[in-house]
Amino acid sequence: MSVWGLVWAVFGTAAFALAGRVGWAIACGVLWLVATIDMLVVLRHIRQGPHYQPGPDVPPYRPPEGPGRR
Template sequence: MRTGSEPVTARSPLRMRFWLSIWGLIWATFGTVAFAVTGRPAWAAACGVLWLIVTADMAMIVRHIHQGPHYQPGRDVPPYDPPRVS
């Protein structure tokens, strides 16, 4: 919820989290394949679970990015009053 007291330069970290997820996805995929080829199924399974977690996190990040500026306010979104509880 925006109240108007946020710093002028505040930005959402969603795009940074998206690119870090891509980086994690690449490494998890590489680890899964490398450990499967070298005959270490436990480590391959661990990297596979990490791959699933990173994929789920990336799906959530993309969903939040697509929800638009209400959930990721930018400079063009003015602050709004918090809802009044009656």
């Protein structure tokens, strides 16, 4: 979804800038920035992997070991 928003924000910024609508171009530029930050946060969370958060009634456990984990 963030890629879709990013594409439309870039298109809107360019289209409004070419049409001379500076206010709308700035608004789309801000939306472009928000979509970029959102995409970076999503990618960071994907790279971190799953993080199961048990409740207080679940005893601690050893995390699974796999490639890149020690």
